[in-house]
Amino acid sequence: MQPNIQHICQGGSAMELVSTVVGDNVTGIRDDCAVGPLIDVDSPAPEERIAFWNDIFAADKNMSQFDWQAEFLATCNQLRNLGREAAEVVIWAGSHPTEQALRRRVHWWLRSTPVKVSEVLVDIEDMADGTADRIHAPIACASVERLRLRFSHRLESTDYLRKQLADEWGALRDHGQGVRLWEGDRLLEYPIDHYDATLLALVEQQPVRFARVVGHAMAETGQSDCFCKWRFATLVRTGHLSLASGNFHDWLSAMICRDMLNH
Structure with missing residues (x-):
């Protein structure tokens, strides 16, 4: 009998691609934690986070009725229940600030959980288009073949790494206000008007x-x-x-x- 593996990645295109590779039991988190305030993001009703996304989508008539409270409550429940009925949780992340932020966030939520945690990490060489001058390398732009290969060679996270990344998320959440960039294998904070x-x-x-x-x-x-x-x-x-x-x-x-x- 195959062990119950729960996969988690960024929502949207990344989730669709991961589902193509591994089938069911894929959780997609849609919030982009590389931008905006993070201080209350892990609460069931993050008022600062909701205000930020309302401001960003103020001119988008298609998002005018979007229920952000329901969205964040659902996300909180997804993260709270992560790994409860799984033998292993696999985190999928590319060298992209959004996915590296999610990677650290998931480790924080799993910090007191005994479940086995593994990671599928991709980089420029895994991209489907082979473009060497990319700014980022997200999961959604990787080829299915490379993702299958990476998954088969996934590495189990050590206790030391799990604590390190969970602590990094705690620091990011406490101080994050602007944009996070992936530089030198680290997430660095910049003001919101950086660009x-x-x-x-x-x-x-x-x-x-x-x-x-x-x-x-x-x-x-x-x-x-x-x-x-x-x-x-x-x-x-x-x-x-x-x-x-x-x-x-x-x-x-x-x-x-x-x-x-x-x-």
Whole structure:
């Protein structure tokens, strides 16, 4: 009889890919803990965390009715029950700040649990497109063959490593306010406006289609489209950029330009 193995990874595309590799019993955590305040993220009703995501998605009409309280309560329950009925918990993470934050978070939740913990860790060499100049290497961009190989050679986490990563999560959660970047095999904290200068440099005085600028911003920073759109909206709100036409509710047709007083 096969042992009961519980897998945990980032939600969305990563979860779909891991499920393709291992089948059922895959838990996906959707929250991106590489950005925003973390102080209350592990509570059932994290008010600061909810306020942060409400702000990011303020201009997204599709998310206006999203129940963040229910989402975070469900996430808390998933993490609280992790490993209770499993012989082994396998953490899947790439060299990406979102997944490395989740990796540490899972170890924190499992810190007092006797369950066996193993890890499937991927890097640039595992990416399906073989691109060497990637900013990050997330699970979702790895090839199925490499993930199968990594899973078959997964390493059991030692007690020392489990404590180290759990302690790192505790420090990140207590002090995290901005963005976390994966540098030198470590998660480093930067202010939330860390990318603003880069985003400003992508916009000239001549209006340009906002969707195009967002695409360039994602390539330059490695951040998600929702994060980049939010920072651009913040720069417009603070007068550093201007909307030449349209609005952020219809961002695919909007035009954006550099404010003449901030060129």
